[in-house]
Amino acid sequence: EFSHAQYRELQRYAQEIGIFFTASGMDEMAVEFLHELNVPFFKVGSGDTNNFPYLEKTAKKGRPMVISSGMQSMDTMKQVYQIVKPLNPNFCFLQCTSAYPLSPEDVNLCIITEYQKLFPDIPIGYSGHETGIAISVAAVALGAKVLERHITLDKTWKGSDHSASLEPGELAELVRSVRLVERAMGSPTKQLLPCEMACNEKLGKSVVAKVKIPEGTVLTLDMLTVKVGEPKGYPPEDIFSLVGKKVLVTVEEDDTILEESVENHGKKIKS
Template identity: 55%
Template sequence: MDFINCLKTSKNTFIIAEIGQNHQGNIEIAKKLIKIAKDCGADCVKFQKTDLKEKFNNKALLRPYNSPHSFGKTYGEHKQFLEFSKDDYRELKYFANKVGILVTASAMDVKSLEFLIDLEVPFIKIGSGDANNFILIEKAAKTAIPLVISTGMQNLVTVKQVYQLVSKYHKNFVFLHCVSAYPTPIEDINLNVINLFKSTFPDILIGYSGHELGTHISVAAVALGAKVIERHLTIDKNQKGSDHACSLDPVEFRRLVTNIRNMEAAMGKPIKEFQISEKPCYEKLGKTLVYTKQLKSGHKLENGDINVKVAEPKGIDGAEMAKIIGKKLLIDVLEDESILFNHLE
């Protein structure tokens, strides 16, 4: 069964630990984050694959990058420092397979897309930065490989264009509601976009990629129907790098997974019925039908003959009152006595 069909049939939300470039350019830190993600209960880890010459023009690469988060004098040097080689990715995939967790990456350009397909990842991520890159998106769609597409920095018109573009080739894709602010202000999150996407694109799955502080908003997204949750993972929020501040540390990420799994269990089924766990409360407080007066055998019960009380022994449930009006008594009964089925003809 392919990746998207697995998501559709699974009862569980698919949880992606976005490592991105929080590995600081160090493959051993990347492996440590993979292991942490697995231990926290994530289903997949995700990196970012870039061919710098394909993604950026020369002026962008040569731009001075004077920032406390910089790993180089220019933006190109900074990005190159954080970029893993193809051999590094193969090593990371081998390590993730050994640990027992899926691994993929965002394809930041066409060459990176081709490499990730060759790497045989379970799906390709299209990040928000490329949600309006129709050239890349169409090339990705043509491959028929499953896609997970973030929609940060886009409006609904553009998202609809992406939907139409990918749908020409297949429906094996997921839209993630996303706001590309790090961290995202609460008032900008607009979780109701999940409902908007569900109604606008009813034939695909919808998820949420969060950059807010904490975990509760992402758990709420699951309650709204998000089938995929993506959150950044870091070892230390105080490390150099702009993504660390809005990332979850291992304790938070484990809490996120636990709370999502609890939310899934709590959502249950759209069936309203008496639960076994309610029995103690029902035995103590559940209402029973009782007689309002002493009545003789052969009497046909009327509305004025019946009241509802907490009574011993438990008799006929209060909700059954309409069903016993007009029933004939088989025995004499006393005032305030519980009404039992064996009293009735």
């Protein structure tokens, strides 16, 4: 174990290089010491998550809390939420399976989405002990807002935790991959994007005349088809709305049906 002086030295170095410093306080005395260090948040390890007196005292300190959920049931996590929430609303849960190294079959990333449903007012994250970075990146894609991984300088060192940890190069790759996924998450609004315009101009189709349609003809579905046409006209999804409308000019076979060629153009026919 580190001495208090060593923890202070680690904190000083973390501040020097611009990263947060904290630790998992394994008992109430450790939490008091971390509180004295003015850490930015408390980490509650999975082994203390169902220690409700410990949770209460930690929550009352008023610092943000990151709470792992390894070895716990959903009923226990609901109790944890009910205990911590009134005392300190600034906390999050991490989906975690306490095995080192963790096999993919036991990761249960789906619990992230279940936590999001049950606890929509707190951030949900992931604490991983698997090998590699792919599963952790997938957790971010599922909406994990906090990601915890252990790091080591040598996976062959004694102790099961080292084999489940990331070496510095893997950690750097994890950060790059997470930032890439964050960019790729984008917007939930589905729409034609500016980057798609060139492809749409080349491959986007329009409603065209399947046969020659004389001026004054009332359109039926068998007169129309969908093809790549120039200039662009009605998009394919409007083909049914054209049925029953009258053309104002003669439209030759394979010509695009233009809005100005149809009565009440741009107006949907009410069924």
